[in-house]
Amino acid sequence: MKKLINRVEDVVTETLEGVARLHPERVRKLPGYHVLVRRDAPVPGKVGLIAGGGSGHEPAFWGCVGPGMMDAGVQGDVFTSPTPDHILAALKAVDGGAGVIQIYNNYTGDVMNFDMAQEMARAEGMKVDTIVVNDDVAVENSTYTVGRRGIAGNFFVQKIAGAAAARMMPFERVLAVGKKANENLRSMGMALTSCIVPAKGSPTFSLGEDEMEIGMGLHGEPGIERTKLRPANEVAELLVSKAADDFPLKGGETVAVLVNGLGATPLMELYIIGRAVAGYLAERGIKIYRSYVGEFATSMEMAGCSVSLLRLDDELISLLDYPADTLTFKQV
Amino acid sequence: MKKLINRVEDVVTETLEGVARLHPERVRKLPGYHVLVRRDAPVPGKVGLIAGGGSGHEPAFWGCVGPGMMDAGVQGDVFTSPTPDHILAALKAVDGGAGVIQIYNNYTGDVMNFDMAQEMARAEGMKVDTIVVNDDVAVENSTYTVGRRGIAGNFFVQKIAGAAAARMMPFERVLAVGKKANENLRSMGMALTSCIVPAKGSPTFSLGEDEMEIGMGLHGEPGIERTKLRPANEVAELLVSKAADDFPLKGGETVAVLVNGLGATPLMELYIIGRAVAGYLAERGIKIYRSYVGEFATSMEMAGCSVSLLRLDDELISLLDYPADTLTFKQV
Secondary structure, three states, rough: OOOOOOOHHHHHHHHHHHHHHHOOOOEEOOOOOOEEEEEEOOOOOEEEEEEEEEOOOOOOOHHHEEEOOEEEEEEEEEOOOOOHHHHHHHHHHOOOOEEEEEEEEEHHHHHHHHHHHHHHHHHHHEEEEEEEEEEOOOOEEEOOOOOOOOOOOOHHHHHHHHHHHOOOHHHHHHHHHHHHHHHOOOEEEOOOOOOEOOOOOEEOOOOHHHHHHEEEOOOOOOOOEEEEEOOHHHHHHHHHHHHHHHHOOOOOOEEEEEEEOOOOOHHHHHHHHHHHHHHHHHHOEEEEEEEEEOOOOOOOEEEEEEEEEEEEOOHHHHOOOOEEEEOOOEEO | OOOOOHHHHHHHHHHHHHHHHOOOOOEEEOOOOOOEEEEHHHOOOOOEEEEEEEEOOOOOOOHHHHOOOOOOEEEEEEOOOOOOHHHHHHHHOOOOOOEEEEEEOOOOOHHHHHHHHHHHHHHHHOEEEEEEEOOEEHHHHHOOHHHHHHHOOHHHHHHHHHHHHOOOHHHHHHHHHHHHHHHHHEEEEOOOOOOEEEOOOOEEOOOOOEEEEEEEOOOOOOOOOEEEEOOHHHHHHHHHHHHHHHOOOOOOEEEEEEEEEEEEEOOHHHHHHHHHHHHHHHHHHOOEEEEEEOOOOOOEEEEEEEEEEEEEEEHHHHHHHHOOOOOOOOEE
């Protein structure tokens, strides 16, 4: 296993310590917890927002902590949900008196732990609610999921809810637009190689030297098809068409596009995929309002990518346009 | 070779087309050239700035095109210098009447071609000058270089010169602060795995399953030592100490830190390295003013990282703080 780490059991702690140490003007780490919060949290009167999930998907989930998006990111061990005590600590740290909303991807372990944290917080009198992201159209149920999985499209839910909260909208409104973003969101991914979970030390799965897997999950869960590697244009069309058809999108509609790299895929390749996605949408009269290309939710050193589409209306456009100034994502 | 590409000979063109197509509000591609320019180029009265070099290092060199940094990025084939005609096209496209400065890394092919383009532009009456970045302290001469190589620290030269030009400073001043940034810059890198050049289709070099190479170049040029993989803290100390000792930095001085990923190294690992770099500097009384962690100059899917230190004074701090709003780097 070739990783730039010290002890396997310290990777999450040391990552978060590194972030807090290198960006003290932006975030602080809650002592004893795998939680990074905005330096100025809680923001009085603003709806607090936390994102969380297993580690190994960096920059998710702490990457979007900052003005215009999340107030805290809470991290579990690699590919493991954060536990309720860490989630509860995050909820309390960002509660500015207007309630807190937790945003996470639909995996059974996360649902269980975030539900429990929500219950504990409510028992203490806090106002807490939840948005569960389930943007992945690949499969209906999967290894670690009942219902659809959440993947990189989570970024858009954080962006939209984050903008609404930054505009000081009330709790119910922030919750509603965040859920609306999730409902108007579809993603589809593929992988070329496996990642290596540090505690295991060897690849999670293997793919032949000329194979790819369509619809594979962020943790190596099975997809819908294992096939020979095809040219980028065909891969892109496969991903974007599966996402677009699931709505289904119609000519004249407007979307935001996210091309997400899973870790080892060079930016060149993501833009070659993005180019083909743009071509596919243009041919069908679907307008791209804004594009995001890069790494938003990874699987450590996995090679592959996903394509997400957020269907837009005026309300979502206005929130998408709102500035953000987070650790790993900035929009002027 | 597992790459998300179409034809090998189209990778650069399709990458740049993808960028221009997905971000039309920011950049345009010069027809027939591997050049991306700011949408509003040339900016009248502003010193024009171009960055360039071989492809395969994305987001370098087109990533930092935008307000506050570069006016154009000019790309060669993978790991190959851009040719003089493409460089000349970039120089002309960003000439707003105040002259143009070209910024590139010290490789023999780049020096030859950028020199020729500069000569051709001057012959047409343009005011053009050059900053050659040579931040890599690993080796004095290398496979493709006479003198020290330029690597990820190039970002800082673009940032400083970019801010000076955005502040509408005159030509000689922008040139001087850009060169000053390069003189106060030291970098040191290491690799864990090779990249795969598309035209070759197989790894450029091989490293054993438990080996790393210290001081390896961005194209797989030999470094100073091939050794057993060590814990991240030791790797970080090796990199930062080699860079710091080259100045040498003294207690009480202030630096900006860049931890750059070469492509396949997860952000977790970059922050684990960054954490140790911060510890090393703190122990020696060297203050970190600002940190940048992520991918700034890659070698496609190579695993590994580099550490760059920019020694700061008040003038460089003021320019470092200036906002930027580029394709892949934004600072509010």
